[in-house]
Amino acid sequence: MPNTTGPLVVALLYDGLCTFEFGIVAEIFGLPRPEMGEGWYRFASCAVEDGPLQAHGGFLLTPQHGPDLIDAADLIVVPGWKGADHPVPEALCQRLRRAHERGARLASICSGAFVLTATGLLDGGVATTHWRYAAALRARHPAVEVDDASLYRAHGRIFTSAGSAAGIDLLIEIVRRDFGADAANSVARRLVMPAHRTGGQAQFLERPVARRRHSEVAPLLDAMRAKLHAPWTTAEMASQCRMSLRTFLRRFLDATGSSPGDWLIGERVEEAKRLLVAGKLGTQEIALAVGLGTPDTLRHHFRRRVGISPREYQARFAAGAPESVAVAPEARQAVPPMPQPGRESRIEGFD
Template structure:
């Protein structure tokens, strides 16, 4: 379970992702009964570190602080990690070798690549630089269309705000959906966004989006136990099934089936944590129908069976 986080800084570090790391892992939310982590910024040489925004921060810890961390966060910097200090790369490799988890934010993936930790791994970065990441590290398995990639010990996030998604993903894995949702609520962000970077990539001709699916999505959340096929949803949206499926994906960033499945998984997590309902009942309540079907989806998405998840995170 995550208890200790070290964030590596260096001159040129981007201010937004630095702030995300501090907010996601360094804030004291004990007034809401949420876990408080040991948290530290560290650098090759303690002292002032210049950010890419032009201001400096004071860093008290050197890189030996990474030796005790459960999670080491690797931030992006000006350029694409061309001038990362060698001691930083050495500390990242050492953290990996001892089994710590690593998470890069945005183009921090290039730092992991320089450390040799992307070879053979699925990974991502900001959509503007996925092609560059693949060229520079040809043995990496770059996935350009997602918000973050969890390859086990190494988590990589896409551009800028996707670092929030990746941080909440780590919280969810380590402390459960209820904790991750509470932290998301404090940060005033969704606990889990669906879709990927494709929805943010500039297109030559922008799509016109005159419909909003907000009311329909709320209806779906209120009726997850029902059979929610495209024909049914299209009828409620007063569209043909083909038009509905296309416009839903364009606006939401995921197919109707993928979005609904994700919402069912989130609801199942909440019920597994907060109730003693049987797996069969939860499967029926969230729309998976039966325990076997829910187990298939849950294990594929979370890497744990529903029973394992309940044992780990039940309140």
Template sequence: MVSVALAVTEGMLHFELSVAYEIFASVPDGVPGPWYDVSVCGPDAVRVGRFRMEPDHGLDRLPHADTVIVPGWADVDVEPPAALVDAVRAAHEAGARVASLCTGAFVLAAAGLLDGRRATTHWAHTDVLAARHPKVEVDPDVLYVDNGSVLTSAGKAAALDLCLHLVRLDHGSAVANTAARRLVVPPHRAGGQAQFVTAPVPARDDHPLGALLPWVLERLDQPLTVEDLARKANMSARHLGRHFRAATGTTPLQWLLTQRIRRAQELLEATDAGVDAIAEATGMGTATTLRRHFNRTVGVPPDTYRRTFRARSAPTAG
């Protein structure tokens, strides 16, 4: 069972803390095995937003956790408490995976965990983060950045995206999608998507893409083109592109490729189908095409992804 420690002190934002607690402390239906062991770690009593709370453990518990989550930091003009910074640094040195939500990146940066690494935070504070910590490669245009043992997210909704990304890494796409459905949020927004889009998802039934996206997801095995999507949506390809950019922050083809890769991940996790069969089922055509796009998007070949996922998902003693 993966232990998750939520690091809190005076001045934390309650939304990001609540997001992390909701995702990691609530077991989705049908999870085949242990979920997370979640604890809140901080001083004796802290104010989070307008609320007072009593942590389960002190900050000295962070180095004993497998994953440490640092919620948003309310006042970026004030340096985060040294005790929190030291505890987060000690946790990382002890081997913990450390993730920040929103302006929690300022805590990770103060601990030196972002030096020489690409990172993000809420778009309104990226300039401040870059100026204060020049060794950090600040990317203002993405939802989250995964550096393996150190992860950072943009603001608010992107905190959900990063937490679901961690669930996907630990438990697979199917479980992460179940958790997303329970929260009534999109099952997967890739970290590289733009932070600021007009409408992150088509929220209304009468949205121009409201009927199109489910139609596409049911036909990922087919060689769909932008013209096919535009014809189904009853609009020009150029008009379709504008709607896609406003709704998803990306192009129709990039969105379609992302869905094909996500379906390939699900099949690699849940079936023994060969790469050729998965390439056909996801509309990639050939195993060579699937391997090229999968490796570029996920960072490893399909076969390696399958072995890594199954090794990670295998039951362990204790």
């Protein structure tokens, strides 16, 4: 283990190990990060049963540590589990209970929730898991409220997350709690992913993934991102693409999976998230800068897409950021106002 005084993170190894889930834990907590200083995490893994252990992908594991390492861990992560029908050894449950009692944190990714709920520590609390396992988790542990919609949930010092990729969001959230938003952003950048998917976001993506990245509308998408504050109309968009309105709407849907209005709102909310984290503008200035016009409109679309208000998002991810920063009058004048509903310039899908 690295020579550091930081928290010891221990990932559990078992026969049938979920390789991707384990890789998430090793990537976030196990890579050397000298830029973070001596207080960064220490990382190790330990087998919770006798070997040989096989992982998904057809390779064998040779663990360096046994379950005794759990007794020294500050954070214990369960990277998936064998399945809903595989019992959790009572000896493992006892170790996890003792670890929690002495102050350690427990976290699970995807089906790893079956391990944490088996300890009884989540009875009367809330847990999440992959939506495919939610019914089985409810049936097996009726004393636990199972949230099958959120990306991750916290119950005191116990954290559970949904499907595999949601584990990344949870672990970055733990980094944020331990070391702040800048550290979380740094880790996310190394992973080439956004840092701030909050736990309350739905497991099902609201915006479909783009179906065609190289299409006739690609230059328009770049132009719209560069001028989110502009009062875009579907007629203007179609004109820039040199298409009839009907053809443009069909091609746009084919390329992005959504209508122009819905896509534009999504991009505006994403930019608002970035500006909120930066902490240099208040909600009025951000609403103008991203083309949503007023704080009320910003709050409406932000809550619909992110699940929390802009103020709550900023409080979580930009600690110490001011609620509002004055903007020069000339800067305000440079941002065109949003069109009013019902006028010709209203874009389709904007509500």
